Amino acid sequence: MTKAHETANPKTFHFPIRVYYEDTDAGGVVYHPNYLNFALRARIEFEREHGYTEKDIIEKLNVLLVVRHVEIDYRAPSRLDDLLDVSVEIVNIGNTSITIRQEISRDGQVLAEVNIVLVAVSIQGKAVRIPPQLRQILGWQAE
Amino acid sequence: MTKAHETANPKTFHFPIRVYYEDTDAGGVVYHPNYLNFALRARIEFEREHGYTEKDIIEKLNVLLVVRHVEIDYRAPSRLDDLLDVSVEIVNIGNTSITIRQEISRDGQVLAEVNIVLVAVSIQGKAVRIPPQLRQILGWQAE
Amino acid sequence: MTKAHETANPKTFHFPIRVYYEDTDAGGVVYHPNYLNFALRARIEFEREHGYTEKDIIEKLNVLLVVRHVEIDYRAPSRLDDLLDVSVEIVNIGNTSITIRQEISRDGQVLAEVNIVLVAVSIQGKAVRIPPQLRQILGWQAE
Amino acid sequence: MTKAHETANPKTFHFPIRVYYEDTDAGGVVYHPNYLNFALRARIEFEREHGYTEKDIIEKLNVLLVVRHVEIDYRAPSRLDDLLDVSVEIVNIGNTSITIRQEISRDGQVLAEVNIVLVAVSIQGKAVRIPPQLRQILGWQAE
Numbered sequence: 225m226t227k228a229h230e231t232a233n234p235k236t237f238h239f240p241i242r243v244y245y246e247d248t249d250a251g252g253v254v255y256h257p258n259y260l261n262f263a264l265r266a267r268i269e270f271e272r273e274h275g276y277t278e279k280d281i282i283e284k285l286n287v288l289l290v291v292r293h294v295e296i297d298y299r300a301p302s303r304l305d306d307l308l309d310v311s312v313e314i315v316n317i318g319n320t321s322i323t324i325r326q327e328i329s330r331d332g333q334v335l336a337e338v339n340i341v342l343v344a345v346s347i348q349g350k351a352v353r354i355p356p357q358l359r360q361i362l363g364w365q366a367e
Numbered sequence: 368m369t370k371a372h373e374t375a376n377p378k379t380f381h382f383p384i385r386v387y388y389e390d391t392d393a394g395g396v397v398y399h400p401n402y403l404n405f406a407l408r409a410r411i412e413f414e415r416e417h418g419y420t421e422k423d424i425i426e427k428l429n430v431l432l433v434v435r436h437v438e439i440d441y442r443a444p445s446r447l448d449d450l451l452d453v454s455v456e457i458v459n460i461g462n463t464s465i466t467i468r469q470e471i472s473r474d475g476q477v478l479a480e481v482n483i484v485l486v487a488v489s490i491q492g493k494a495v496r497i498p499p500q501l502r503q504i505l506g507w508q509a510e
Numbered sequence: 511m512t513k514a515h516e517t518a519n520p521k522t523f524h525f526p527i528r529v530y531y532e533d534t535d536a537g538g539v540v541y542h543p544n545y546l547n548f549a550l551r552a553r554i555e556f557e558r559e560h561g562y563t564e565k566d567i568i569e570k571l572n573v574l575l576v577v578r579h580v581e582i583d584y585r586a587p588s589r590l591d592d593l594l595d596v597s598v599e600i601v602n603i604g605n606t607s608i609t610i611r612q613e614i615s616r617d618g619q620v621l622a623e624v625n626i627v628l629v630a631v632s633i634q635g636k637a638v639r640i641p642p643q644l645r646q647i648l649g650w651q652a653e
Numbered sequence: 654m655t656k657a658h659e660t661a662n663p664k665t666f667h668f669p670i671r672v673y674y675e676d677t678d679a680g681g682v683v684y685h686p687n688y689l690n691f692a693l694r695a696r697i698e699f700e701r702e703h704g705y706t707e708k709d710i711i712e713k714l715n716v717l718l719v720v721r722h723v724e725i726d727y728r729a730p731s732r733l734d735d736l737l738d739v740s741v742e743i744v745n746i747g748n749t750s751i752t753i754r755q756e757i758s759r760d761g762q763v764l765a766e767v768n769i770v771l772v773a774v775s776i777q778g779k780a781v782r783i784p785p786q787l788r789q790i791l792g793w794q795a796e
Contacts, residue, residue, distance in 0.1 A: 244554060245564075246400075246547045248393035250447045255388060256720045257693075260686035261532045268530060277591050278531075291685045294725045301719075301778075304393045305563050349730075387697060388707075389690045399577045400546035404675045407543075411673060420734050421674075434542045437582045444576075444635075448706050492587075531684060536677035536733045543675075590679045 235363065237273060237312040239266040243304055253301035260294065263326045263338045266310035274361050285355045286347060292321065293341040300335045302328070308335070314364045319353050320344070322362075378506065380416060380455040382409040386447055396444035403437065406469045406481045409453035417504050428498045429490060435464065436484040443478045445471070451478070457507045462496050463487070465505075521649065523559060523598040525552040529590055539587035546580065549612045549624045552596035560647050571641045572633060578607065579627040586621045588614070594621070600650045605639050606630070608648075664792065666702060666741040668695040672733055682730035689723065692755045692767045695739035703790050714784045715776060721750065722770040729764045731757070737764070743793045748782050749773070751791075 241262050249255035268278060282288055302308060308328055315323040326338040346352050359365070384405050392398035411421060425431055445451060451471055458466040469481040489495050502508070527548050535541035554564060568574055588594060594614055601609040612624040632638050645651070670691050678684035697707060711717055731737060737757050744752040755767040775781050788794070 242551075244547070244551050245392045245394070245398060246550070249388045250391035250393075250395050251388070251717065251719075252393050252395075256723070257389075257686040257689035260689070261530070264532070264686075265528075265530050279591060288680065290680075290727070290730075292727055294685070294723070294727075296723045298719070298721055298723075305565060385694075387690070387694050389693070394574065394576075399580070400543040400550075403543035403546070404673070407675070408671075408673050422734060431537065433537075433584070433587075435584055437542070437580070437584075439580045441576070441578055441580075448708060531678045531680070532686075534679035535674045536679075536681050537674070538679050538681075541674060 235313070237266070237270040239269045239310045239312070241265060241308045241310055243302055243306040243308065245304065248304050253303055254306075256296075256298060259296060259298075259328055259336045259338060262308065262310050262328055263340065266312050266326060267324065267340075270312040271361070274363060276361050281358070281361075282347070285357060287344040287352060287355055287358075288347070289322070289342045290345055291340060292343045295339040297337045298335075299337070300333065302330055302335050306330050314362055315339075317354060317359050317362065317364045320351070322354060322358075378456070380409070380413040382412045382453045382455070384408060384451045384453055386445055386449040386451065388447065391447055396446055397449075399439075399441060402439060402441075402471055402479045402481060405451065405453050405471055406483065409455050409469060410467065410483075413455040414504070417506060419504050424501070424504075425490070428500055430487040430495060430498060430501075431490070432465070432485045433488055434483060435486045438482040440480045441478075442480070443476065445473055445478050449473050457505055458482075460497055460502050460505065460507045463494065465497060465501075521599070523552070523556040525555045525596045525598070527551060527594045527596055529588055529592040529594065531590065534590050539589055540592075542582075542584060545582060545584075545614055545622045545624060548594065548596050548614055549626065552598050552612060553610065553626075556598040557647070560649060562647050567644070567647075568633070571643060573630040573638060573641060573644075574633070575608070575628045576631055577626060578629045581625040583623045584621075585623070586619065588616055588621050592616050600648055601625075603640060603645050603648065603650050606637070608640060608644075664742070666695070666699040668698045668739050668741070670694060670737045670739055672731055672735040672737065674733065677733055682732055683735075685725075685727060688725060688727075688757055688765045688767060691737065691739050691757055692769065695741050695755060696753065696769075699741040700790070703792060705790050710787070710790075711776070714786060716773040716781060716784060716787075717776070718751070718771045719774055720769060721772045724768040726766045727764075728766070729762065731759055731764050735759050743791055744768075746783060746788050746791065746793050749780065751783060751787075 243254055247254050247258045308330055311327045313325045315325050320343060322342040324340045327334045328336040344352050344354050386397055390397050390401045451473055454470045456468045458468050463486060465485040467483045470477045471479040487495050487497050529540055533540050533544045557563065594616055597613045599611045601611050606629060608628040610626045613620045614622040630638050630640050672683055676683050676687045737759055740756045742754045744754050749772060751771040753769045753771065756763045757765040773781050773783050
């Protein structure tokens, strides 16, 4: 289903998500904030694919990744029972932030595009630099 | 609107809740688990009415109240834009549990009835007796 | 993981569910109403396993199944990243209602037990008898 | 609490929102997608203030307003029991879209800024022009 994307960028991660009643609203479509749930689930599974849970990142790297900025472009609705594909592509890992691009698609059609900026904060809640180890964990290298 | 109930039991607390898109599902009605959100909001406001936030209860009484058992009877659906009345009536405070009865109504018609049993656990997660102070806080006295 | 149950009742269906941030609350555990999300996802997948989506049931049988009564017994908390097993066991299909028993477990420990009564309503919202075809679909036969 | 804003723009609408458990996650703060719930609740109440429910807009103007684009800037976390102020300011109503700026604040501190673009679609789901009547309803006039 996602073959086209995989060819386009072999490093892009894909995660399937089924739409249930809890995701929809009285308009008969997926309630618009819930695309951020789908996006986060895929990011968590991307980390797990690289061998790290959220707990690992907190405990081993002493940081929490928090969402600093989000942009969502909604192109077409999705509905109950849809099987969605959610992609995760690391766009950049800078000194203080991580930029991620995600697409929510159905049968190859992009329904929503999500752009996310994450920053790292210490357990005490202070902004800190992105741990270099995290670059490695997320399989990212500057080109 | 809730005069009948107030006559029936002057100690019953009432809290108004508006239905938004986030509460509904593709069936066009309030998604059934969300009645538990409404019920908890009303319990929290009932505590606040008695001068206590959740944080106060945790910090001053050293306990967390957690849900041990729930029963919900669904009688009629509610919809977007409905203005609901959610009641809170303490049925019993025993040594180890609190029993609460709640009704979710619209214009005097009961749409759902929720019966909840809460227990107290220490910050370490161990079951403990209900602090006597809590009886006072919740305005409860055995008849 | 669920071998014991499968031995106990070969007709019991099992569905795995991962706990994400969206499922948790500030208490650090799964927010109690969300077990009903997990239970419904498993019932939907159980129907799909039998070849029927919600849409199929609505369109082919002209009925909607709606929740009439719920009981949840909470025994132990679950947390972020937990991999849960959600079971679906048809207890009874009567003339006007379906009774279902579900367990949410982690590593064989039952964290919550959910008992649900569903009724059938027509598209116009009137209570109707359970379509005989539904008994077949759900693989149920009186013993 | 919101006096400063009201001075800045007398047409800005404000709506208070209390943070409950359902809004938080295991990180101990409000779960980031839920700011979109708060933003939508305030937009709905803004419409109601102008005498229109969602149902009115659908039935009288024959359009649905749907979210086409969202940007959220997260500046500081909010927590259980916080009383938030959510603002609604119409930035522009063009031929085919409405741009709205919203701030979620606590005690005058802006915690998150939300920028939203809405478009109108017919009941059949086709993009249509913004009905002129809607400009009036939302109290908007080009300067």
